Amino acid sequence: MSPPNNIPYIPSRLDSKVLYEYAGKLLLAKELPLNTPLLQENFTKIPSIKRTLFYQECLRCGNRQSHLFGKIPCAGCNKIHSYCRNCIEMGRVLECEPLYYWIGKEPIWPVFDSPLTWRGTLSKYQLEASKRIVQAVNRLEKELLIWAVCGSGKTEMLFHGIEAGLKQGKRICIATPRADVVRELKPRVQAAFQEVPVQALFAGSDERAGSAPVIIATTHQLLRYVKTFDIMIIDEVDAFPYHHDSTLLFAVNRAKKEKSTTIYLTATPRKNLQMKVAFHRLPHIFVPVRYHGKPLPVPKLRLCFSLKKDLKQNQIPEILKEWLTLRANPNRQVLIFVPTISLANAFAEKHEEFQQLGFISITSVHSEDPLRIEKINQFRSREIDLLVTTTILERGVTFPSVDVIIVDAGHTVFDEAALVQIAGRAGRSSADPTGEVIFLHDGKTEAMASAVRSIEMMNRRGGF
Amino acid sequence: MNCLWCHEAIILDVNWLNILIPSVPRNLCDTCASNLEKINGKRCRKCSRIANIEVCEDCTKWEKYYQGYDVLEFNYSIFQYNEHIKKIIAKWKYRGDYELGNIFNETFKQEFVKKFSHLKNAVVVPIPLSRERLEERCFNQAEMLADFLQIPKVDILTRVHGEKQSKKTRQERIISKNPFSIQQNLNKYAILVDDIYTTGTTLRHAAKLLQMNGCPRVFSYTLVRG
Numbered sequence: 001m002s003p004p005n006n007i008p009y010i011p012s013r014l015d016s017k018v019l020y021e022y023a024g025k026l027l028l029a030k031e032l033p034l035n036t037p038l039l040q041e042n043f044t045k046i047p048s049i050k051r052t053l054f055y056q057e058c059l060r061c062g063n064r065q066s067h068l069f070g071k072i073p074c075a076g077c078n079k080i081h082s083y084c085r086n087c088i089e090m091g092r093v094l095e096c097e098p099l100y101y102w103i104g105k106e107p108i109w110p111v112f113d114s115p116l117t118w119r120g121t122l123s124k125y126q127l128e129a130s131k132r133i134v135q136a137v138n139r140l141e142k143e144l145l146i147w148a149v150c151g152s153g154k155t156e157m158l159f160h161g162i163e164a165g166l167k168q169g170k171r172i173c174i175a176t177p178r179a180d181v182v183r184e185l186k187p188r189v190q191a192a193f194q195e196v197p198v199q200a201l202f203a204g205s206d207e208r209a210g211s212a213p214v215i216i217a218t219t220h221q222l223l224r225y226v227k228t229f230d231i232m233i234i235d236e237v238d239a240f241p242y243h244h245d246s247t248l249l250f251a252v253n254r255a256k257k258e259k260s261t262t263i264y265l266t267a268t269p270r271k272n273l274q275m276k277v278a279f280h281r282l283p284h285i286f287v288p289v290r291y292h293g294k295p296l297p298v299p300k301l302r303l304c305f306s307l308k309k310d311l312k313q314n315q316i317p318e319i320l321k322e323w324l325t326l327r328a329n330p331n332r333q334v335l336i337f338v339p340t341i342s343l344a345n346a347f348a349e350k351h352e353e354f355q356q357l358g359f360i361s362i363t364s365v366h367s368e369d370p371l372r373i374e375k376i377n378q379f380r381s382r383e384i385d386l387l388v389t390t391t392i393l394e395r396g397v398t399f400p401s402v403d404v405i406i407v408d409a410g411h412t413v414f415d416e417a418a419l420v421q422i423a424g425r426a427g428r429s430s431a432d433p434t435g436e437v438i439f440l441h442d443g444k445t446e447a448m449a450s451a452v453r454s455i456e457m458m459n460r461r462g463g464f
Numbered sequence: 465m466n467c468l469w470c471h472e473a474i475i476l477d478v479n480w481l482n483i484l485i486p487s488v489p490r491n492l493c494d495t496c497a498s499n500l501e502k503i504n505g506k507r508c509r510k511c512s513r514i515a516n517i518e519v520c521e522d523c524t525k526w527e528k529y530y531q532g533y534d535v536l537e538f539n540y541s542i543f544q545y546n547e548h549i550k551k552i553i554a555k556w557k558y559r560g561d562y563e564l565g566n567i568f569n570e571t572f573k574q575e576f577v578k579k580f581s582h583l584k585n586a587v588v589v590p591i592p593l594s595r596e597r598l599e600e601r602c603f604n605q606a607e608m609l610a611d612f613l614q615i616p617k618v619d620i621l622t623r624v625h626g627e628k629q630s631k632k633t634r635q636e637r638i639i640s641k642n643p644f645s646i647q648q649n650l651n652k653y654a655i656l657v658d659d660i661y662t663t664g665t666t667l668r669h670a671a672k673l674l675q676m677n678g679c680p681r682v683f684s685y686t687l688v689r690g
């Protein structure tokens with residue numbers, strides 16, 4: 001039944017649902033229902049593209065690079081003007097249309113007495129990190145870095161910190177550069193806080209309102225928020241594209257409140273964060289041991305002289321075949337990392353060769369593969385026993401029992417962080433806490449050497 | 465110069481050849497350019513679909529539908545509809561990244577000369593968007609393509625707003641009523657321009673209307689054969 005339309009709109013207070021949805025947002029005209037007068041009163045217009053003598057700036061994404069602005073003969077205003085190409089995936093910012101910026105009051109977010117429904121236990125190291133996060137939240141510390149090895153159970157370490165925030169009615173965001181990671185995190189966080197609304201935001205997500213106290217989002221989605229979050233948790237802070245794209249840093253910084261706590265999570269901090277740690281400019285805590293208490297598998301380097309020639313002809317190198325047959329535990333599934341999409345596809349076509357080596361179901365996966373989510377799930381359920389992949393599977397995904405080989409580990413796509421992350425795919429479960437990691441190369445690079453050093457360093461810190 | 469699609473910087477290598485002959489400014493990097501696949505080899509002479517027969521099954525059906533006098537003389541398309549061009553077109557058209565259209569500027573000009581320059585006294589007619597759709601997108605991709613060409617353009621068609629073509633089945637599209645209306649007569653050859661030829665229904669709706677209003681021959685020129 002629809003309400004009778006002769007009842008006047010009472011502008012005393014916003015319908016709370018609308019309030020939670022729009023508070024703290026920075027929106028395009030298209031994203032704002034302009035027929036709600038009170039909403040309009042709570043938003044103010046600001047120009048979308050600012051011009052100075054030397055550059056233009058998109059006030060939604062901070063872009064100032066001239067090649068990321070386009071010119072459009074606009075049928076809306078009949079003028080030729082700029083638009084931002086940098087943030088166009090989030091809806092087009094046109095120079096002739098203002099942005100709408102929330103100036104209304106902040107809603108009061110619910111206070112939860114005991115929001116944590118997760119009943120698992122934490123390892124000694126996890127517990128230490130967890131306590132440190134709770135402390136940072138309660139004391140409103142500005143930033144904290146959690147430097148935790150792959151497979152240390154980062155998500156579980158966050159739960160008590162999130163709990164502490166929710167008990168104080170704080171607004172919490174977990175941001176990560178990759179949509180796949182958002183998809184993976186959402187059910188785990190929701191299961192841990194069953195009574196708390198949790199929303200996942202990424203390009204193409206079903207949920208769009210972004211009105212929950214706990215938001216899990218890709219860093220891009222944060223472009224729609226201004227000074228909104230009390231606790232900002234940035235997962236995989238070193239991951240592409242976050243460390244490449246200044247837009248994402250801009251988005252994260254603008255989305256948090258002036259007084260807020262930022263928690264960075266990473267297994268492989270980039271040099272800039274490591275420097276800040278070394279100079280005591282960034283409080284941090286190490287988690288050097290995996291949750292199952294076993295050391296990280298240390299990669300072995302295997303030299304292959306014919307590598308470049310083999311790859312050029314899309315041949316599987318003999319050394320790779322040999323390794324596949326001589327593995328210590330043939331029950332493990334195999335992940336083969338290759339540097340390019342075309343190589344991934346070419347290898348996966350060699351069914352017969354792999355079948356002769358005892359593999360039945362072989363496929364490839366990469367970032368542009370429309371079936372990638374299905375394939376990852378099939379690999380996890382062991383319907384696929386050998387998966388050829390690009391760096392898309394370097395992080396954020398967990399398989400219980402795999403051996404890993406990187407073909408052409410010296411290729412530039414495999415930087416130190418990528419190599420450490422890939423090595424971290426092996427030995428993830430307590431049922432099979434080890435696994436082989438091979439770097440197949442035709443000349444050792446600094447990245448390979450550093451990756452091995454940093455894994456050994458973490459193992460030493462963990463007391464192994 | 466940065467690649468219009470991937471934004472990587474394009475490094476032009478200078479050699480003795482292109483020092484003397486100024487090369488055409490490229491707006492795609494080599495990798496992105498190589499991902500565009502032109503329609504090569506045998507194609508249906510009526511609709512540009514890759515085919516081993518002279519006239520494909522669909523076009524035969526159209527002939528029959530119009531009792532031997534198809535309102536569209538033929539369609540010529542440049543590119544195959546692969547994943548890459550699909551993405552470019554989606555971002556260009558639906559996201560509204562106007563500049564991406566410039567990727568096709570040179571090719572669209574060149575192929576036009578090859579295929580249509582023998583037609584004297586012809587005009588191009590871009591397939592219009594409805595007013596609502598144009599307000600939403602701020603530009604019409606067919607208009608942009610038509611503007612690349614160096615022959616007169618006439619905007620005599622308008623389109624009434626309807627549900628999205630892509631949501632209809634093929635059958636529904638064929639029997640759906642003509643979404644266009646026409647402002648004036650045209651007694652010249654018309655070359656309809658659009659970004660993509662999928663079933664050919666939309667183009668034939670436009671062609672039919674032109675034909676009924678004095679146009680002696682109607683062709684279509686599209687970027688992609690879907």
Ligand SMILES: [Zn+2]
Pocket residue numbers: 058059060061062063084085086087088093
């Ligand atoms: Zn922007």
Ligand SMILES: [Zn+2]
Pocket residue numbers: 074075076077078079081094095096097
């Ligand atoms: Zn405009």
Ligand SMILES: [Zn+2]
Pocket residue numbers: 467468469470471472492493494495496497
């Ligand atoms: Zn490119």
Ligand SMILES: [Zn+2]
Pocket residue numbers: 508509510511512513519520521522523
């Ligand atoms: Zn045909």
